[in-house]
Amino acid sequence: xxxxxxxxxxxxxxxxxxxxxxxxxxxxxxxxxxxxxxxxxxxxxxxxxxxxxxxxxxxxxxxxxxxxxxxxxxxxxxxxxxxxxxxxxxxxxxxxxxxxxxxxxxxxxxxxxxxxxxxxxxxxxxxxxxxxxxxxxxxxxxxxxxxxxxxxxxxxxxxxxxxxxxxxxxxxxxxxxxxxxxxxxxxxxxxxxxxxxxxxxxxxxxxxxxxxxxxxxxxxxxxxxxxxxxxxxxxxxxxxxxxxxxxxxxxxxxxxxxxxxxxxxxxxxxxxxxxxxxxxxxxxxxxxxxxxxxxxxxxxxxxxxxxxxxxxxxxxxxxxxxxxxxxxxxxxxxxxxxxxxxxxxxxxxxxxxxxxxxxxxxxxxxxxxxxxxxxxxxxxxxxxxxxxxxxxxxxxxxxxxxxxxxxxxxxxxxxxxxxxxxxxx
Numbered sequence: 001x002x003x004x005x006x007x008x009x010x011x012x013x014x015x016x017x018x019x020x021x022x023x024x025x026x027x028x029x030x031x032x033x034x035x036x037x038x039x040x041x042x043x044x045x046x047x048x049x050x051x052x053x054x055x056x057x058x059x060x061x062x063x064x065x066x067x068x069x070x071x072x073x074x075x076x077x078x079x080x081x082x083x084x085x086x087x088x089x090x091x092x093x094x095x096x097x098x099x100x101x102x103x104x105x106x107x108x109x110x111x112x113x114x115x116x117x118x119x120x121x122x123x124x125x126x127x128x129x130x131x132x133x134x135x136x137x138x139x140x141x142x143x144x145x146x147x148x149x150x151x152x153x154x155x156x157x158x159x160x161x162x163x164x165x166x167x168x169x170x171x172x173x174x175x176x177x178x179x180x181x182x183x184x185x186x187x188x189x190x191x192x193x194x195x196x197x198x199x200x201x202x203x204x205x206x207x208x209x210x211x212x213x214x215x216x217x218x219x220x221x222x223x224x225x226x227x228x229x230x231x232x233x234x235x236x237x238x239x240x241x242x243x244x245x246x247x248x249x250x251x252x253x254x255x256x257x258x259x260x261x262x263x264x265x266x267x268x269x270x271x272x273x274x275x276x277x278x279x280x281x282x283x284x285x286x287x288x289x290x291x292x293x294x295x296x297x298x299x300x301x302x303x304x305x306x307x308x309x310x311x312x313x314x315x316x317x318x319x320x321x322x323x324x325x326x327x328x329x330x331x332x333x334x335x336x337x338x339x340x341x342x343x344x345x346x347x348x349x350x351x352x353x354x355x356x357x358x359x360x361x362x363x364x365x366x367x368x369x370x371x372x373x374x375x376x377x378x379x380x381x382x383x384x385x386x387x388x389x390x391x392x393x394x395x396x397x398x399x400x401x402x403x404x405x406x407x408x409x410x411x412x413x414x415x416x417x418x419x420x421x422x423x424x425x
Contacts (some may be wrong), residue, residue, distance in 0.1 A: 077321025156302020227393030253264030
């Protein structure tokens with residue numbers, strides 16, 4: 001983490017990685033792993049092209065979200081509260097809270113199942129332990145220390161790169177499939193494309209990265225919101241660009257390797273239906289061997305520990321910003337009790353759902369539907385905020401980012417329409 005003053009010298013590239021890297025890595029959570037595994041198992045290398053498309057779109061919308069946080073000095077919810085009608089704000093953050101809580105339940109359940117696969121024993125209790133561990137770290141560690149832990153957890157995603165590299169992959173074939181795909185209008189194909197888009201470009205990531213830029217602003221001595229300190233803008237906007245390009249690249253690269261692994265193993269051996277990341281790991285074992293199975297399972301645990309706090313934290317930032325409550329992971333519980341109450345409540349409810357008859361995979365499906373629906377209005381609001389001088393001062397987003405952001409919004413809207421068109425088919 002860059003803790004130099006705004007007037008200090010050059011930064012190493014590692015010091016520029018933070019909010020963007022963590023946001024991108026958290027996108028490959030256990031529920032995302034399940035989606036990418038299903039895509040690879042069912043359609044082989046035929047879905048690789050989606051990653052080439054989601055990468056630039058993800059860079060655009062996440063860079064815009066980050067700019068809003070750093071330039072205005074406030075998170076997305078606070079900016080929406082100041083510039084849009086209250087009913088719209090409450091609707092969006094309420095839906096975000098519901099979707100994130102369901103996603104937390106699915107991720108915690110997947111972690112419990114992964115531990116059970118590796119060590120044996122009751123998956124529910126492993127899930128409870130994972131949920132409580134994540135919660136304890138969020139509540140007890142200040143942001144400056146906690147963010148370092150999250151950075152290390154991003155390395156768990158390398159398990160999926162390593163898993164793919166243990167296999168003999170037909171590189172020329174997969175390159176051809178990625179660059180010259182055979183598109184289909186079948187309902188199953190369209191639904192999977194929509195699922196990949198919805199999993200990769202998720203609303204909670206917008207709120208999280210914007211809020212982490214505000215946290216970085218407060219943690220850096222002498223830093224101010226860029227619209228009030230434009231002399232600090234060039235260095236910080238370059239850092240945001242580097243951080244986001246690398247973070248989203250990491251996210252999409254891992255998604256690519258998960259699809260490659262499951263296409264070359266599960267799909268090639270007739271295993272075409274994957275409902276969870278743990279099932280993907282289990283199915284991988286007899287085909288790719290114990291080592292690949294262990295790597296895949298450990299990746300589920302590591303990415304879950306990374307994603308759960310991002311899901312809970314983004315919901316807390318959104319609710320606290322909407323309600324004008326103090327919100328910062330740097331503060332102790334006594335300094336922001338309502339903010340931490342959202343984190344505690346979302347995590348505990350998500351953990352408790354693992355002990356009910358609710359099917360977490362089915363719940364995750366509806367969470368993805370909900371995320372897809374709310375992502376479009378949230379992205380539209382983000383784009384309008386980023387173009388307003390009242391929010392950004394003289395640092396409104398440049399034309400190239402505006403075009404990329406609206407393109408992302410339009411494609412997500414098309415994806416939502418396609419999703420509804422294929423529901424029930």
